[in-house]
Amino acid sequence: MVEKSHAQTKVGIQLKTSTETTEFAAAELAKYLGRIFDHEQMVVLEHAPTYGLTVLRLGLFTDFPELNPPEVPDAMWDDAVYIQVKQGEGVIAGNNPRSLLLAVYRFLNEVGCRWVRPGQDGESIPRRNPADLTVTVSERAAYRHRGLCIEGAVSAENVHAIIDWLPKVGMNSYFIQFREGFTFFQRWYDHKHNPQKPPAGLTREQALAIVRSLEKEIRRRGLLYHAVGHGWTCEPLGIPGLGWDQPIPKEASAENTPFLAQVNGKRQIWQGIPLNTNLCYSNPAVRQLIVREIVQYLTDHPGIDLLHFWLADGQNNQCECSACAQGRPADFYLQMLNELDEQLTAARLQTRIVFLIYVDLLWPPEKEQIKNPERFLLMFAPITRSYTQSFPNQTVEQMLPPYVRNHLEFPSGIRENLAHLRAWQQVFSGDAFAFDYHLMWAHYFDPGYIKIAEIAAQDIKNLRVHGLNGYISCQVQRAFLPTGLPMKAMAGALWDPTRSFNELATEYFSDAFGPDGAQCYRLLTQLPNFMDELDPWARQYPAIGNPEIMEKLGQINQTLSALKLLVEANQNTTNQCHRQSWKYLGLSLEISAQLTTILLHWFRGQKEMASSLWTELKAFTCRVEDEVQIVFDVFEFIETIERAFNGLKQVN
Incomplete structure (x- = not known):
């Protein structure tokens, strides 16, 4: 006492x-x-x-x-x-x-x-x-790697705020993708998906200036700084890799064309997107071009702690020439990693390099080995996984499907994804961490944010079982609507995975909402989720009239009504933090109620009504964007729900 x-x-x-x-x-x-x-x-x-x-x-x-x-x-x-x-x-x-x-x-x-x-x-x-x-x-801390990766749509202030917040909850890393994070800043400053705000016309130079200022904030806090990732397959050719929605208006030059992957007999920019274009990695000149670019970049940017060297994004887009066909993409990847290590060592650069196992690279090399494991970290990114199942608390034994170049199907099951990780661990036993997407898309289909938080916490608890020493969350930075529970659960589990999810959640709701936090937690737990049915990576969207979906949708409104009464009872609470939490929850309930109505109309076969109401909901989120800007990514919400509706249209 x-x-x-x-x-x-x-x-x-x-x-x-x-x-x-x-x-x-x-x-x-x-x-x-x-x-x-x-x-x-x-x-x-x-x-x-x-x-x-x-x-x-x-x-x-x-x-x-x-x-x-x-x-x-x-x-x-x-x-x-x-x-x-x-x-x-x-x-x-x-x-x-x-x-x-x-x-x-x-x-x-x-x-x-x-x-x-x-x-x-x-x-x-x-x-x-x-x-x-x-x-x-x-x-x-139980795990070494505990951080976030930039995604979604962000302002400079949003990223500064999240960098400031991370060490307050025990996190130690931040990752800015690409050289200047252009696409993430452009989405916000040009207000994509929000016609109610005029675009600012952000330039690459302005985005780079933002990144330089954010690097100072990362350094001030001593956070481990992760950088770049995709882009090494186009920037060395003088072709900007600014984002996934940044096509180039013309074909590659005659000088660059021989370096591009040959797919279906042609060497060209993959679907017009440089960032998604692989190269002819069996060509020593290609490998040297990439390696020299990375060495020069690290010479010019000594503040980077971990540089991510990834191949192109996309899938089933690897080179099919006779030389590349002699090995898996992972074999040529490891060749480049070894060549990179040799040149970094010669240049006396100690920066550690993160390599990625993801889509086509989930299949490990057949021939090559990493010569200097201390230089490298393995990053496991199971982007096609389901988020209604968590990593098991024991290792799994499962055969990999055969590698068939450019005709691969990627696993949604957790066991299948972990089988790929286990196969890679036979090749590389060094430092490794998970790079996962709990708060990228799936959370928009979990209106209570409870299930996704529980899955994330359970995944993190079991990382060590699977040889992973932490987690970098690739996610929207503004993921605090309806609550910040998933973020709290991730941070808490990364520091101390022995704490139960219920303990973390109970503490969070008390901290965020005050005396009625426990009742709020109980009610949000009653809301069903639609992550398996509507997540953009869902293998099979449900058909109109699907009874399971209709039953879930029927459960929502009664719980939303009870939550709205709770919000009204607490809207004038004296604690500013609690009052704002209730306000954000109230806005989230309105969005959830409208989305529920839209889905009910859709699955009743009333597609035109659903489409009309979706237009109204988009307009509503744009109108209230300033009120929720720091906690809710309107761009990514609209982008994700649109993608789900496009998937539903394909089966209905």
């Missing part, structure tokens, strides 16, 4: 090791303690002991040889925290500068601070006195 004191004792913050990140950690602690004490003058940043002050000492484990902190396998890549504070005085430490920042936020969390979503309206800061602050923590 802590004895409370109401004397306004000043608290000094003494920083032992000074780096950009540790200075930021000390400043964050001072900022939040000033709000906790409701008196900023009570917090003093000190570089040396000051008589008469209650002192919080901040530093690295090496600054405090008298401590017995948790051990970590690698001080740069892994995170551990040590907190021993009694009545406002003591030690907050981490094994590296980033870990110290995580330790500061963990201390603040333990004394009652909460960050249920990015932005100030997602913060809940308690009032305390220094003597109330007693915390003891000594922990190591």
Whole structure:
């Protein structure tokens, strides 16, 4: 039991090791303690002991040889925290500068601070006195890789907000795809799918300037910085790879054409999209072109911790020439990885390289081996999987289907996907993590956000069983409507997978919604999901009149009505964070109610009415976009539901 004191004792913050990140950690602690004490003058940043002050000492484990902190396998890549504070005085430490920042936020969390979503309206800061602050923590994060990858439509402010939020919930990595993330920023600034806002006409140079500013925020927090991914198969040819919806108006030049993959007897840009165009990887000149480009890029961008080297996106688009037919794409991929390692070593560049097993590359090499495993990390991206099943808690034994060039079918089952991972692990036993898509598309078909959160948490709990040391979530950045539970569940499970999902969820709803949070959780759990039926990767869309779908849709309205009453009862609650959570939930319920009505009309065979109501719902989401901008990606919502309707039309 802590004895409370109401004397306004000043608290000094003494920083032992000074780096950009540790200075930021000390400043964050001072900022939040000033709000906790409701008196900023009570917090003093000190570089040396000051008589008469209650002192919080901040530093690295090496600054405090008298401590017995948790051990970590690698001080740069892994995170551990040590907190021993009694009545406002003591030690907050981490094994590296980033870990110290995580330790500061963990201390603040333990004394009652909460960050249920990015932005100030997602913060809940308690009032305390220094003597109330007693915390003891000594922990190591369960997984090394804990981060997000940019996706969806975003403003610079959106990405800054999510970068700021990640370490507050124990995450340690951020990934900006492509060289300038152009397509993600363009979707927002040009307001794709929202005719109510005029396009800004974003340029590539402006997007690059945004990325440079965001890199500073990543560096300030010491987060592990992942970069690029796709684009290495077109940028070295002088062809921009800006996005999946960025076709080029003409064929490749005569100089570049011999380098392109030969498919169906032709060497050309695949369906007009450079980013989706593979090359003739058996050609040594092609491999050298790519490798030299990567080495030069890393020479020019030394701040990257993990560079992703992926082949083209798309599927069944590999080169069919006689030389490429002598090996699987994975064999030529590993040849390039080995050649890249040799040139990076010669250039004295230590950057680690992430390689991707995904679509055609799910089939492992037959001949090649990685020569220097320490350079590389394997990234498992089961993009075609189902999100109504989770990774099992034991390894699986299953035969792979045969590799048939450009005639592959990709697995939706979890066991089938894991069989591909297991086959790759016979070739590579180094560091590896999952790159998955729980909050990319499927969550839009889970109106309560409960099932997708539970699946994500369970997947993460079982990563270690399958030889994976963490998870980078490829997802929309604004995934906090109706709630931020899936994000909370992912972050919580990555740090401590022994916590139950129900424990994480109960804590989240209390933090985000206050006293009625438990009832809100119970009601949202009652909402059915449609992830298997309507997810864009669904193998078979249901037909009109499908009884299972009709039964699910019939269950929704009664629960939505009960939730609306709960929102009304809490709309004037005094806590700003809770009040905003209820407001966001109310808007989400309106979207869910309209979408339910649309689907009911569709599955009754009333297609024209469904189409008309869908037009109205799109207009509604565009009208309220400013109200939900930080928590809901209107672009990706419309894009995903449109894709589902296109799939339904094909079978109806």
